Amino acid sequence: MTAKRLRVFALLAISMVFLLAWAFPIIWSVLNSLKTDSDVLAYPPKLVFAPTLDAYRDVLFGSGSILPNLLSSAIISVGTTIVTMLMAVPAAYALARLRFRGKKFAGFYVLATQMLPPVGIIIPYFLVLRNIGWIDTYQGIILIYLSFSLPFAIWLLVSYFEDIPFEMEEAAYLDGASRLKTLWRIIIPQVRGGIAVTVVFVFLNAWNEFLFAVVLSGNTVRPVTVAMFNFVSVEQTLWAKLAAVSVLAMLPVVVLGVVAQKHIVKGLTVGAVKGGGRR
């Protein structure tokens, strides 16, 4: 009995260590964002301190406010999500339900585009966008974000479309409904849940993107992932403010992630699960 209790205790200890390891850097950033700079820099690190919202007040409303950057991130993410969904829903429906020549190839093409390394295509993006004057514009960044959001959204949606029974469409056709009407009235309402999950993931990926943003953004369009660098310069690091900005950048994705918790494994493995046999 004691051996078993010891085992249970050991397992509990190991799991606590891992839970703490994953949660701690995030908790620590939140704590640091509520400190003054000197409290952040204190040695040994302070767990108990007088909390203050000064850092948040400064980064939001002080000089060099990051409000425009949060707005930039929001516009880019919402814009990318809307454009992506408008294109991905019809495409996914066609790939999942319709018969046409080259369907297999079309599915493979979508998967293959997902494997392109971003560093590989950032150079052409930069050259072309610079030529047409789209550097530092929302339309430029949103267009480029389609390169990773579209394949992902199409494949995730295909998996939801494939779950709907065919009888529903057939019944609608027999009633004389057109294809478009059937898609809009019968099919789309069936995959509402799948569309919501896809929206969450597309938004999340767009919000988190960094490489394209760092090359293609400028003074007008600068998402928070890039603007964060303003707080760590060679001369000095603004510790508490950096913590506050990090927390603000994490907040939306953490909330969305926890809300979409049940669907996260499916969202993370899309493509590999569905298209596994085809690749």
Place this chain on the structure above:
Amino acid sequence: MATTAVTSAGIASEAPRSDFGRVLAQRERRFAAALLAPAFLALMATTTFPLLFLVYTSTFRMDLAMPFTNGFVGFENYQVLLSDERFWTSLLVSLVYTGSTVALQVVIGLALALLVMDMKRGQGWFRVIAILPVVLSPAVVGMIWRTFMLAPEFGIVDFLAINAGLGSKNWLGDPTLAMVSVIAIHTWQWTPFAFMVLLASLASLPEDIYEAARLDRASAWQRFRRITLPLLRPAIVMVIIMRTMVALTAFAAIFTVTAGGPGTATEILNLYAYRKSFTELSIGYGSALAVALLIVTIVISGILFAMRRAK
């Protein structure tokens, strides 16, 4: 999994025999083309075209700092690349980074999934906490680790190292430690992914095989080795493939933490291509490096998919 698509297509296809059937099939094709067109045009414009353009630029000298030297050079960039020591070093760094992070993620993720699977209570905590690192931007993760975790003395990792009697270390300034740090950060962020996927597939394994094994008095190790591991193999291989592709193209987490430094100690091939193009403004040679990265990615994914098909 391809079978689902095949069967669903099969249900829909009562092969069109009559004229009426042919008209319907033709309408279906047109409808499909109309639905696919916007997405495929966008994908071609944002992936296929840039890829071709990249190969094209890689045959030019294109120096934004010295535009007067620009011009077509054929395969010169590739010749330079083959004898470029920094290229080979960055390739090696890429392989070490990818290999070690993927191995750590799978081993830790699997061990933890097995552990949590046996827990009667508290699984929910793991499911929620594991999501946190995964949904974060690698850029933010890198920034947090670089400052609040790894800064000398008041950074928590250094604080723990001092208290463990190791003394304060220059976690990001020392070449070896910097590499260890970026590997640890990547592993921290993505092990929950392996953990969640493997936990999900563990939960879907049939219970009765284990009952039978228990009746046959198979030891815990035998059950793991003979039952769990073979059944989990597809999931493990999938995790390896997905994580390898991501690790090979990782950028933000290293860029924000070390920017490839000190020197070129953590400069993976990605970062080298980026630095060459956008810091040293040598776009033509940067393109050749990016093409090399693409080839490396294709070769490695080819190997992995062959591994997946092999029994």
